[in-house]
Amino acid sequence: xxxxxxxxxxxxxxxxxxxxxxxxxxxxxxxxxxxxxxxxxxxxxxxxxxxxxxxxxxxxxxxxxxxxxxxxxxxxxxxxxxxxxxxxxxxxxxxxxxxxxxxxxxxxxxxxxxxxxxxxxxxxxxx
Numbered sequence: 001x002x003x004x005x006x007x008x009x010x011x012x013x014x015x016x017x018x019x020x021x022x023x024x025x026x027x028x029x030x031x032x033x034x035x036x037x038x039x040x041x042x043x044x045x046x047x048x049x050x051x052x053x054x055x056x057x058x059x060x061x062x063x064x065x066x067x068x069x070x071x072x073x074x075x076x077x078x079x080x081x082x083x084x085x086x087x088x089x090x091x092x093x094x095x096x097x098x099x100x101x102x103x104x105x106x107x108x109x110x111x112x113x114x115x116x117x118x119x120x121x122x123x124x125x126x127x
């Protein structure tokens with residue numbers, strides 16, 4: 001097998017859960033092959049191609065190492081591609097920023113004001 005459909009490869013490499021979801025993301029312009037935005041899921045990929053996938057606000061760039069049209073376990077899917085060092089460092093930086101970011105729910109620790117709190121707020125506002 002020299003070439004394979006892009007949507008099928010993305011599905012087999014476990015970037016997307018279904019082929020139809022992979023096809024939808026390709027048509028939405030969220031996938032690039034060798035620096036070009038791809039609009040058709042039937043675009044063929046070959047070993048050595050560079051694929052950039054935009055997922056959850058983060059771009060993942062990989063090099064195609066092997067082709068497979070069958071979806072297998074994650075350990076086999078990881079052998080289909082090699083993530084670039086720049087992509088790995090960007091992903092790690094984003095994970096560190098998420099880890100250091102304050103928890104949004106911390107602001108809600110007090111919860112809703114009680115009836116007494118509400119009366120005090122109204123009193124301060126002059127109502």
